[in-house]
Amino acid sequence: LVNPKNLHEYQALPHALLGVSSAGIIEWIEPDVPDSSVLQDVLVKHGYTSVEDVKIVELRRGEFLLPGFIDTHTHAPQFPNTGIGQQYELLDWLQNVTFPMEAKFADVAFARDAYKRVVRRVLDSGTTTCCYYGSLHLDATKELANIVNDAGQRAFVGKCNMNRNSPDNYVEASAESSIADTKTLISYINGLTSTSSGPPLVQPILTPRFAISCTSPLLSSLGSLDPSLRVQTHISENPSEVAFTHSLFPACASYTAVYDTHGLLRHNTILAHGVHLTDEELDLIKTREAGISHCPTSNFNLSSGVAPVGSWLDRGIKVGLGTDVSGGFSPSILTAVQHASIASKVVSLNGGGKDKGPFTGRQLTIPALLFLATLGGAQVCDLASTVGSFEPGKAFDALLVNTDESAGNPGLWVAGESSVETRLEQFLFCGDDRNVKEVYVQGRVVGGTAFRARAS
Numbered sequence: 001l002v003n004p005k006n007l008h009e010y011q012a013l014p015h016a017l018l019g020v021s022s023a024g025i026i027e028w029i030e031p032d033v034p035d036s037s038v039l040q041d042v043l044v045k046h047g048y049t050s051v052e053d054v055k056i057v058e059l060r061r062g063e064f065l066l067p068g069f070i071d072t073h074t075h076a077p078q079f080p081n082t083g084i085g086q087q088y089e090l091l092d093w094l095q096n097v098t099f100p101m102e103a104k105f106a107d108v109a110f111a112r113d114a115y116k117r118v119v120r121r122v123l124d125s126g127t128t129t130c131c132y133y134g135s136l137h138l139d140a141t142k143e144l145a146n147i148v149n150d151a152g153q154r155a156f157v158g159k160c161n162m163n164r165n166s167p168d169n170y171v172e173a174s175a176e177s178s179i180a181d182t183k184t185l186i187s188y189i190n191g192l193t194s195t196s197s198g199p200p201l202v203q204p205i206l207t208p209r210f211a212i213s214c215t216s217p218l219l220s221s222l223g224s225l226d227p228s229l230r231v232q233t234h235i236s237e238n239p240s241e242v243a244f245t246h247s248l249f250p251a252c253a254s255y256t257a258v259y260d261t262h263g264l265l266r267h268n269t270i271l272a273h274g275v276h277l278t279d280e281e282l283d284l285i286k287t288r289e290a291g292i293s294h295c296p297t298s299n300f301n302l303s304s305g306v307a308p309v310g311s312w313l314d315r316g317i318k319v320g321l322g323t324d325v326s327g328g329f330s331p332s333i334l335t336a337v338q339h340a341s342i343a344s345k346v347v348s349l350n351g352g353g354k355d356k357g358p359f360t361g362r363q364l365t366i367p368a369l370l371f372l373a374t375l376g377g378a379q380v381c382d383l384a385s386t387v388g389s390f391e392p393g394k395a396f397d398a399l400l401v402n403t404d405e406s407a408g409n410p411g412l413w414v415a416g417e418s419s420v421e422t423r424l425e426q427f428l429f430c431g432d433d434r435n436v437k438e439v440y441v442q443g444r445v446v447g448g449t450a451f452r453a454r455a456s
């Protein structure tokens with residue numbers, strides 16, 4: 001069992017036993033159960049009368065449990081575009097590649113087919129909690145919420161608010177209609193079935209696309225809705241985007257101040273990218289306790305820049321990882337981990353700032369990368385009391401990882417009797433969905449190779 005603790009360390013327990021209730025909540029963790037001869041005693045200690053009372057899942061050689069990955073930023077209607085458009089920077093990419101694809105989601109049947117594939121792919125990649133942007137369409141986004149709910153994934157689902165600087169066939173008619181559709185979607189998602197314990201699996205999230213595509217009245221109206229609603233948006237991804245934003249909001253001191261002055265910068269706000277944020281903006285983000293979704297695959301792919309994640313961590317800002325499909329070309333948080341590592345090395349090679357704290361200007365370590373992919377993401381989604389690590393009282397959202405040859409991934413080459421630590425490191429850098437054998441959300445198996453084999 002591999003359990004992230006903080007940015008500096010994780011626990012690796014080769015002989016742990018973890019108890020999960022029928023409601024999918026972790027009840028206890030026994031760190032050292034050497035073999036099945038002591039099983040009966042351990043179970044009795046936790047109030048069971050016999051081994052017959054429980055279903056026991058025993059891991060094989062090369063297998064371990066990891067908390068499920070948390071994708072703090074992705075775009076469901078952009079999946080058909082993955083691998084397309086890397087020649088563009090952000091604003092041209094939106095016009096030429098992204099908006100034309102998202103416009104197709106006006107067709108609900110098209111959306112339903114696409115979203116089924118999207119959610120299956122994201123779950124099988126090991127993402128147990130996902131922050132999804134839909135398109136601007138209400139009906140298609142209801143479908144996305146239905147599909148996520150039916151699949152049993154934990155997620156935040158929002159429809160984009162965008163009422164200006166967008167193509168004629170892909171723009172909302174007014175701030176009023178945008179808000180009306182948003183409220184309808186919120187009620188709809190809140191009415192979906194909930195779990196027997198803890199927060200509902202699928203929750204609504206406010207999704208102003210970015211400042212450029214929203215008028216000030218639209219942003220203000222969103223900011224004055226229920227403050228317990230989470231917010232996801234983009235910030236300071238690309239220099240041309242930053243300049244355009246300043247020109248649209250000349251009265252605001254910064255890009256961050258645009259969201260802040262409209263009531264959209266708060267403890268439950270997820271800001272994607274943040275590559276070009278200034279020190280003053282980072283101070284404001286820290287003060288408001290908002291989180292940042294680091295999307296390194298996208299930041300490289302759209303030539304947006306290299307985010308100084310270490311300096312965010314040293315400031316105590318909440319940080320998670322995002323795939324940002326299709327700015328990013330992979331739906332897997334494993335790819336985001338790999339590119340977060342490379343990005344941190346680029347920052348380090350460019351020098352400077354190492355005196356400012358343990359992370360600034362240095363490469364991200366394995367414990368830090370694991371943290372960003374799990375518990376850090378949970379903090380960013382304001383869900384750290386429910387998921388992100390294995391703790392009694394949290395939901396059992398987990399991956400059964402198979403690093404053995406039997407997984408069928410020849411790229412993950414574990415030599416002989418390797419430790420859990422070595423297997424974790426090789427999985428993070430060489431693993432893929434073939435190594436994700438079972439995906440658990442709240443105790444239910446909802447994805448992974450073994451799940452698919454049983455389903456087919």
Ligand code: GUN
Pocket residue numbers: 075090094098209210234237298324327
């Ligand atoms: N900024 C506004 N919209 C988008 C989007 O769809 N993707 C990315 N990466 N940045 C954006």
Ligand code: FE
Pocket residue numbers: 073074075234272324327
């Ligand atoms: Fe994005």
